[in-house]
Amino acid sequence: LVSWPLLGLVLAPLLLLALVGLWFRQRGAVFRLAGLLALAAALLNPVFLDEEREALKSVVAVVVDRSQSQDIGERTKQTDEALAGLQQRLGRFKQFDVRVVEAGKSEAAEERTETRLFGALESAFRDVPPSRIGGAIMITDGEVHDAPAGTPDFNAPLHALITGNDQEKDRRIRFENAPRFGLVGKPLEMTYRVIGTNNEAGSIDVRVSVNGEQVSVERATIGQAMPLQVTIPGAGRNIVELAIDPEPDELTDTNNRAIALIDGIRENxxxxxxxxxxxxxxxxxxxxxxxxxxxxxxxxxxxxxxxxxxxxxxxxxxxxxxxxxxxxxxxxxxxxxxxxxxxxxxxxxxxxxxxxxxxxxxxxxxxxxxxxxxxx
Incomplete structure (x- = not known):
């Protein structure tokens, strides 16, 4: 293709001569001007474009929590009903491509103990360019173990539908700090926490057992990290267990126990x-x-x-x-x-x-x- 500056440089003198011929009424000036315009049109190569465009759909992800905590009470039923309702309503919008991703559905019990919704969210948009991400909806009970510490690196609307109800009660106990090794016969420093529902306060008895034998009963403040000293009785693997009594109408007593495996080693x-x-x-x-x-x-x-x-x-x-x-x-x-x-x-x-x-x-x-x- 001829560039515009070069085309103007070539046609300008010719156009000037044709106009001068018309001005002085020279014979054939009109034909020369017509030929010049035809040459210019040929060099310009005009093209008519007829484009057909189809808009790409925005991708909306629905992340469904299928972890063990969702099996409590009516949460599974609420989750299924919420998922069916979302699929029906989002299906009315033709501009949305809805993707349903389930997290924590592994059959292995140890893999269902943690809820990793943001990992499932990332996998849902792995092959989607950022311009096509429309948003995401999570159906969960609120227990998420891979939530980012700060603002999520997700530049789209993110919504959550929480299962359960605000009247549910559930206490749980967990180890905050449990070393993997300890000297036999020496006190081992550990830390644990009892977590209540809705910022529950007060104190509670915690039974401490080592290798199946109860060694003490500690008084713990709910919501605070509590220190614990345990003496490792023998070499090899030792099991330290913490247990609290369930309260009336509690959702489950499964998380009322916490276990730490500690390998006892001898100093000599x-x-x-x-x-x-x-x-x-x-x-x-x-x-x-x-x-x-x-x-x-x-x-x-x-x-x-x-x-x-x-x-x-x-x-x-x-x-x-x-x-x-x-x-x-x-x-x-x-x-x-x-x-x-x-x-x-x-x-x-x-x-x-x-x-x-x-x-x-x-x-x-x-x-x-x-x-x-x-x-x-």
Whole structure:
């Protein structure tokens, strides 16, 4: 295509000559002017456009809360009725493309404990340009766990239809701060909160249990973060449970309990090493275990079985009798690990003591048997 400045530069002198010819009434001036205008029209290339446009629909998202809290009372029925009403009314507007997204509908119980409506809202508009976003409507009970801290990054109208009613009562308790690990036998600092309905005030008794046994009853102020000290009784996994009594006509008592899983660890590892017979690797065991300052080692080597007697008076022996009862009955709970190194049953330990060792392992103790096929 010829640019406008270039076209004007070419046609201006020709147009001027044609006008001068008309002014002086020269023969053929009219035809020259007509030809010049035809040439200009051809160079301008006029085009007639006939466009057909169709307006794109605005997308409206309806986010439906299907979490566990929506199963309480009449909330499921209210949700279904509200959804049906919205679909009917929004269907009257041809300029809207309605998308229904359900959040918290997973069959896994642990995934239904949290309501992530804003994540579902984002997925509904993932393939929609910002200019086509018309708005969103949420049908929920108001418990949303992924709500943004500030103003939502959503530049469109956002509405919420709240299920339930303002007369519902529901107390719940939760841990505010629960460490994952704690030293055995040492107080562990924790924090919890009892939450009431409609800014409820007052105080309430909280039952504290550790591994299924109630250890105390705390007095808590509703709505405030309360400190709690719990002593971890043993190594391994420990269950700390808080519980409050349900009030009359409460929606559910499921959230009247809170559970924290805490792994108990020992400040020092107490190890009992029993060597069945002297060998070169015995020194390796001692060096390995004594190299760590956090390991408390108790080591016994069985140098002579009970049935072996050589007539030496007891007061002249430099050996002591193997303290089986003291180690495997009275103090077995004090050890975190028992190692049998090349030990074989030679009437040193009565059969009954193996039951004590089995009970020790069942309660979380560790047992290591270092032996080869010759001791099987």
């Amino acid at each position: 590892l107490r190890v009992l090493l029993v060597s069945g017979e002297p060998h070169a690797g015995e020194r390796t065991w001692r060096n390995l275990l004594k190299s760590d300052a956090s390991v408390d080692l108790v080591h016994f080597t069985i140098l002579r079985p009970p049935e072996k007697q050589d007539g030496t008076p007891i007061n002249e022996l430099s050996l002591i009798a193997f303290p089986t009862r003291e180690l495997f009955v009275e103090k077995i709970k004090d050890f975190d690990l028992i190692i049998f190194d090349r030990y074989q049953h030679r009437d040193v330990l009565p059969i009954l003591y193996y039951d004590y060792i089995a009970e020790y392992v069942e309660k979380g103790g560790a047992l290591l048997i270092a032996a080869g096929p010759e001791y099987a």
